[in-house]
Amino acid sequence: MRSPVLLSAGLLLGLAALPQSALPQSLNSAELLHPSADSWPGYHGDYSGRRHSILTQIAPQNVGNLGLAWAFQTNQTAQIKSSPLLVDGVLYFTVPENVWAVDARSGHQIWHYTSQPTPGDHIGNRGVGMYKGWLYFMLPDGSLVCINAKDGSARWKVQVADGKKGYWTTMAPVVIRNHVIVGVSGDLDNLAGYLRSVDPETGQTQWQWDATPPAGTPNSTTGGMTWMPGTYDPELNLLYWGTGNPTPVLNGTVRPGDNLYTCSIVALNPDTGKLAWAFSVSPHDTHDWDAVETPVLVDGTFRGQPRKMLMQTSRNGYFFVLDRTNGKSLLTVPYGPVNWTLGVDKDGHPIPNPDKEPAPDGRLIAPDEGGLTNYRSPSFDPKTGLFIVDAHPSYSIYFSKPSDGAYGWAGADYGLWGKGTIEAIDYRTGKIRWKHEVGEGGSGAGVLTTDSGLVFTGDAYGNVLALDASDGRTLWHAGAGAPMQSSPITYELDGRQYVLTSSGGVMFAWTLPQTALHVKQPAALASR
Amino acid sequence: MLTYAATGIQPPGSTKKQTDAISGNGGAEAYANHCAICHGDNREGNLPGFPPLVGVDRRMTDEQITQIIRTGRGRMPGFPKLGQDELSALLHYLSIDDQPQPEANGSSSLAEAGGILFQQNCAFCHGRDTQGGESGPDLTQSRVVRRDRGGDQISQVVRNGRPEKKMPAFHFSDQQMHSLVAFIHEEQAKAVSKPGGRRGVEVSDLQTGNVNAGRDYFNGAGRCATCHSTTGDLAGIASKYEGLQLEQQMLYPTEARSHATVTLPSGEQVTGTVAYRDEFTIALRDTDGNYRSWAIGKVKYKLDAPVNAHVELFSQYSDDDIHNLMAYLQTLR
Numbered sequence: 001m002r003s004p005v006l007l008s009a010g011l012l013l014g015l016a017a018l019p020q021s022a023l024p025q026s027l028n029s030a031e032l033l034h035p036s037a038d039s040w041p042g043y044h045g046d047y048s049g050r051r052h053s054i055l056t057q058i059a060p061q062n063v064g065n066l067g068l069a070w071a072f073q074t075n076q077t078a079q080i081k082s083s084p085l086l087v088d089g090v091l092y093f094t095v096p097e098n099v100w101a102v103d104a105r106s107g108h109q110i111w112h113y114t115s116q117p118t119p120g121d122h123i124g125n126r127g128v129g130m131y132k133g134w135l136y137f138m139l140p141d142g143s144l145v146c147i148n149a150k151d152g153s154a155r156w157k158v159q160v161a162d163g164k165k166g167y168w169t170t171m172a173p174v175v176i177r178n179h180v181i182v183g184v185s186g187d188l189d190n191l192a193g194y195l196r197s198v199d200p201e202t203g204q205t206q207w208q209w210d211a212t213p214p215a216g217t218p219n220s221t222t223g224g225m226t227w228m229p230g231t232y233d234p235e236l237n238l239l240y241w242g243t244g245n246p247t248p249v250l251n252g253t254v255r256p257g258d259n260l261y262t263c264s265i266v267a268l269n270p271d272t273g274k275l276a277w278a279f280s281v282s283p284h285d286t287h288d289w290d291a292v293e294t295p296v297l298v299d300g301t302f303r304g305q306p307r308k309m310l311m312q313t314s315r316n317g318y319f320f321v322l323d324r325t326n327g328k329s330l331l332t333v334p335y336g337p338v339n340w341t342l343g344v345d346k347d348g349h350p351i352p353n354p355d356k357e358p359a360p361d362g363r364l365i366a367p368d369e370g371g372l373t374n375y376r377s378p379s380f381d382p383k384t385g386l387f388i389v390d391a392h393p394s395y396s397i398y399f400s401k402p403s404d405g406a407y408g409w410a411g412a413d414y415g416l417w418g419k420g421t422i423e424a425i426d427y428r429t430g431k432i433r434w435k436h437e438v439g440e441g442g443s444g445a446g447v448l449t450t451d452s453g454l455v456f457t458g459d460a461y462g463n464v465l466a467l468d469a470s471d472g473r474t475l476w477h478a479g480a481g482a483p484m485q486s487s488p489i490t491y492e493l494d495g496r497q498y499v500l501t502s503s504g505g506v507m508f509a510w511t512l513p514q515t516a517l518h519v520k521q522p523a524a525l526a527s528r
Numbered sequence: 529m530l531t532y533a534a535t536g537i538q539p540p541g542s543t544k545k546q547t548d549a550i551s552g553n554g555g556a557e558a559y560a561n562h563c564a565i566c567h568g569d570n571r572e573g574n575l576p577g578f579p580p581l582v583g584v585d586r587r588m589t590d591e592q593i594t595q596i597i598r599t600g601r602g603r604m605p606g607f608p609k610l611g612q613d614e615l616s617a618l619l620h621y622l623s624i625d626d627q628p629q630p631e632a633n634g635s636s637s638l639a640e641a642g643g644i645l646f647q648q649n650c651a652f653c654h655g656r657d658t659q660g661g662e663s664g665p666d667l668t669q670s671r672v673v674r675r676d677r678g679g680d681q682i683s684q685v686v687r688n689g690r691p692e693k694k695m696p697a698f699h700f701s702d703q704q705m706h707s708l709v710a711f712i713h714e715e716q717a718k719a720v721s722k723p724g725g726r727r728g729v730e731v732s733d734l735q736t737g738n739v740n741a742g743r744d745y746f747n748g749a750g751r752c753a754t755c756h757s758t759t760g761d762l763a764g765i766a767s768k769y770e771g772l773q774l775e776q777q778m779l780y781p782t783e784a785r786s787h788a789t790v791t792l793p794s795g796e797q798v799t800g801t802v803a804y805r806d807e808f809t810i811a812l813r814d815t816d817g818n819y820r821s822w823a824i825g826k827v828k829y830k831l832d833a834p835v836n837a838h839v840e841l842f843s844q845y846s847d848d849d850i851h852n853l854m855a856y857l858q859t860l861r
Contacts, residue, residue: 077699119644123652140648166656188656288662337843355847361736362729362775363847369663395842397775399729412660412728414772417780417839439806441694461806477808 024088025149026133029177031087033234037492040086042229043127043172045489049231049296050380052449053490057497059452062512063466063476069498069511070107074100079485080502082127082172083377083446085135086491091500092130092149093507096122096140096170101152105493107509111152115139121168121185124485126229126375129173129180131200136180138169144182146203158203160184160196167191174229176239176270179206183226183241187288188408190215190247193224193262197273207273211243211261221259223247228292228375232270233308236325239270240297240310242281244290250358250400250411251286258283263291265312265320267327277327280349282316286357287340287398287413288369289316294377296387302330302428311427313378313389315371316340318350319430333430335423336393337366358400358411368396368415376446377487379455381469386424386433388455388469392442394418418442420460424472434472438465446487448499456499458484464501464508480508555621558614562607571622573701580701585623593619642711645704653695658715659728664695666728667712668719679709692782731771734854742856745849750841752853755834758860766861775854779838786833788812790822802831 032041037055044051058066074080078095085092090110091102097118101110120140128147129136134155135147142161145154160182161167166189174181179197186193193211198204211224223246230241246255246262261275263282268275281291296311302321310324317338321331329348340356356363370392378389395418400411420443422436438445439460448456454475455467462483466476480503488501499510559571566578573580584593594615600606610618647656653664660666667673676682683705689697700708746752756762769777776782786802790812800812803819810829811821822829 077696079696119647121652122648188651188661339843359847360733361847361851362734364779364842364845364850366842395779397779399733401733409655409659409661412666414665414776415663416776417842437807459806461804463806463808474807 025090027087027130027175028132032175038086038089040084040489040491041130042085042174043083043129044229044231044294044377047176047232047234048298049294049377050298050382051294051377051447051487051489052379052381052451054451055490055492055497056450056452057492058450058454058466058490058499058512060454060468060475063454065512066466066476066478066499066510067513068478069496069509071509072100072102072107072109072507074098074505074507076505078122079124079482079504080507081124081375081485082502083487084489084500084507085128085130086489087130087149089493090149091507092128092135093502094125094127094137095505096125099128099135099137099147099152101149102507104491104498104509107507113137113147113152113154115145118143118163120163121170123168123185124170125172126170127172129175129229131175131178131180134200136173136175136182136200138171138173138182140168140170142167142169142184144169144173144180144198144203146200156203158198160198160205161186165189165191169227171227172229174232174239175200176232179270181230181239181270183228185225185227185244187223187225187245187247187249190222190407192222193226193243195226195241195268195273197270209266209268209273209275211264211266212246212259219254219256221246221255221257221262223249223259224262224264225290226292227290228294231295231297231310233297233324236308237269237271238267238276238324240295240324241266241268242290242292242295242312242314244292245282245285245288248406248408248410249286249288250398250409250413251404251406252284252357254406255284259285263289263316265291265295265310265322265327267324279320279322279327279329281312281314281318281320282352283349284352285316286352286400287316287365289314289371291315292375293373296378296380297324298380298382298427300382300385300427309427311380311387313373313387313391313425315367315374316350317367317372318344319387319425320348321427321430322348331427331430334372335389335425335430335432336372336391336421337395338372339364339366358398358413360399360401362397362399364395365398365413366395367392368394368418369398369413370394370415370418370442374444376444376485377448379447379449380427381449381455383451383453384424384433384469385427386469387427388422388424388447388449388457390438390443390445390447390457391421391423392418392444393421394442420444422447422455422457422467422472424469436465436467436472436474443483445484445501448488448490450490456488456490456501458501458503462503464503464510478510480504481506554614555617555619555624558610558618559621562610562618566604579699581622582702585619590619593622636714638707639710639714642704642707642709645700645708646711649698650708657719658712659719668716669728673712673716676709676713679705682709682712729772734771734775734851735858737848737851737853737855739852739855739859741848742852742854745853746856749844750849750853751837755837762857762860764861766858770858774857775850778853778857779842779850781835781838784835786831786835788829788831791828791830792822793826802833805831 082094091104097115099113118141141163145157161184167186171183196208197206213220225244246259263285266278298309310322319335332344332348342351342353396415398413420438424433443460445458453469463477482504486502490499571581655661658667672681789799800814803813804811
């Protein structure tokens with residue numbers, strides 16, 4: 001709250017004089033606070049989680065000409081679920097146990113890090129975090145590796161979670177000053193979730209925040225995993241993080257109450273790990289609806305008043321707008337079919353309907369277990385005030401009976417039907433301004449918006465789409481062979497804007513043809 | 529580099545070896561001449577670039593293997609001039625399985641290896657103990673697993689995936705597949721020996737409804753009778769499906785086909801089942817089995833998707849309606 005503001009302002013002056021980092025393959029705190037057009041230094045780009053770019057070279061009037069600059073083949077069967085970083089012209093992205101450094105201009109591989117085979121769940125990897133010339137990468141077995149960004153060599157490896165107990169790790173570490181903040185996964189066992197800050201030089205633990213009491217505490221929940229990177233407000237010096245579902249997952253009888261701080265959005269001091277406030281998104285969840293979806297930070301007016309807000313389209317089907325200074329609710333409204341509540345209480349928390357808890361003869365539940373959205377990023381477009389999300393209207397049946405026990409999953413659920421819809425939500429009212437259907441089963445693609453009024457995302461069939469942000473119309477598409485399982489990014493290098501999307505194990509870089517760029521210069525200049 | 533070297537060996541080898549290629553040794557020799565440099569002396573492969581060929585005959589037909597040998601694939605060069613005899617010998621050699629088979633009782637170390645693979649690749653969806661997890665069914669209750677003998681069913685599903693249910697395909701070596709299968713069977717045996725501890729849905733769990741109320745719903749509020757007949761398409765449905773499977777089919781029949789009639793600019797009309805449809809392309813399979821596709825902007829089409837009536841019902845059902853409907857459908861034996 002105090003010194004960080006001054007610190008960042010000081011560094012900002014330095015940044016103005018020197019638009020790019022002085023050292024190649026190195027990242028400083030100022031760049032993380034205010035990324036320049038030629039960088040994407042964190043999972044979300046900047047700390048806000050808006051996944052919005054000020055770039056305007058690619059615009060509604062020319063996006064129809066968009067073509068392939070290059071494609072990078074990982075030659076892995078694992079799908080790319082990571083969001084790339086871009087620092088000093090080099091992209092860094094991952095699949096489990098693998099990191100690539102790739103030239104952002106050409107798609108040429110600079111190096112490839114691969115670890116020894118590890119135990120632990122290989123469900124995905126969300127990417128790396130960066131501090132100075134070091135990358136931070138989590139292996140499935142609960143270890144964190146520090147990698148030299150120059151050559152991909154490992155500097156050290158520390159264990160941040162006990163894989164033998166059932167934890168695994170997939171998330172992209174978040175770097176704030178000299179804190180590398182890491183989260184954990186693991187809801188197949190009754191384990192307590194936590195968030196940990198480690199020293200970027202040594203890997204030593206600086207602090208740990210526990211989401212729940214320790215496993216084995218009577219009448220208490222476990223869970224609250226922290227498997228997605230959070231966001232950060234440097235002025236308030238608060239780190240915002242979503243926590244996962246409680247355990248046992250489908251059987252709530254042994255964990256009465258709201259099960260704090262599972263399925264919550266929490267605000268922590270990144271220097272100490274001290275909790276500033278918490279908001280329960282799904283009190284007493286029994287449907288596996290992690291509240292880890294990006295907590296998007298927006299400054300704007302709400303009902304006529306200027307507000308520092310936090311917005312989340314949560315897996316449980318509700319769109320939340322909070323005052324991020326204190327965690328008080330401004331708006332809670334469903335953004336698709338939701339049938340598991342008795343309404344919303346006066347503080348903005350959904351009230352779970354006990355009749356919709358999993359039962360021996362089954363309960364029809366909307367949305368399904370994957371939720372009305374999942375980990376791929378939404379985007380906030382400041383020009384239109386639209387919060388744009390890949391939604392997944394869906395139905396499923398949930399079962400649980402006493403013989404299923406009270407450990408781990410403790411029940412069963414089966415998806416029945418779902419589809420994908422890109423929705424543009426007016427944050428002031430929660431009303432959906434436009435919808436764009438993206439196919440049976442659902443898409444799973446993340447969303448990127450740009451200042452020129454474009455939305456980049458994908459459909460259920462493997463098409464990459466550019467939509468008009470004002471009405472959701474398709475302006476451009478390309479078949480990429482498999483649905484996008486990550487969130488797009490964009491950057492500008494040598495006067496060319498690139499959009500990066502992944503499909504399967506391939507990373508695609510899209511750009512305008514150079515002939516088109518010579519004709520249309522004003523857009524490029526406007527982006528500076 | 530290696531592949532080009534292999535191409536260089538190919539033409540002289542194929543002519544010279546034709547006579548002795550008919551015997552089994554000829555196959556081994558053909559392999560050593562053309563394939564071993566990339567796929568390894570013992571067909572073990574060199575991942576990720578060069579796949580193992582042990583058990584390749586279980587993954588592909590002879591025709592498919594021949595096709596790849598003839599025309600190449602990816603980085604692999606084609607061997608168009610390989611003589612027919614040598615090719616036959618090579619195919620025979622590739623079909624020899626000299627991998628150790630899992631023993632009936634000494635399988636625990638195999639299952640242990642499979643367990644590690646399972647935790648890495650499968651546990652997220654199917655649970656740590658194969659009894660179901662995030663989005664994936666309980667494998668101890670799976671019909672595929674129950675009918676599986678030595679991996680014949682499981683490996684099919686693992687290798688091909690189930691795209692319609694979003695299960696991806698996995699590329700395991702045969703040895704890995706053996707171990708995975710051993711693990712799944714071991715877990716299933718454990719689950720069966722522990723009644724009551726299983727997670728899943730029994731037929732007996734789904735007997736809470738009322739038959740008469742279900743019949744009323746079928747003919748009334750549910751409007752099921754608009755499309756279905758208990759003496760027609762649904763006659764004997766409870767003999768075909770039971771329990772959870774019946775309920776899933778009732779709520780959303782995943783195999784239901786949609787039809788469409790496409791009108792071309794010439795006025796010609798084509799009718800068929802919808803084979804593909806996104807916002808840019810529509811494709812039909814006509815009654816003769818031909819696949820035809822069109823850019824959506826260039827044609828008009830009329831979609832007939834009766835399955836959408838099931839989607840409309842989702843927001844209208846109470847849980848009792850579902851249980852009653854189940855009770856009624858279970859009388860249709």
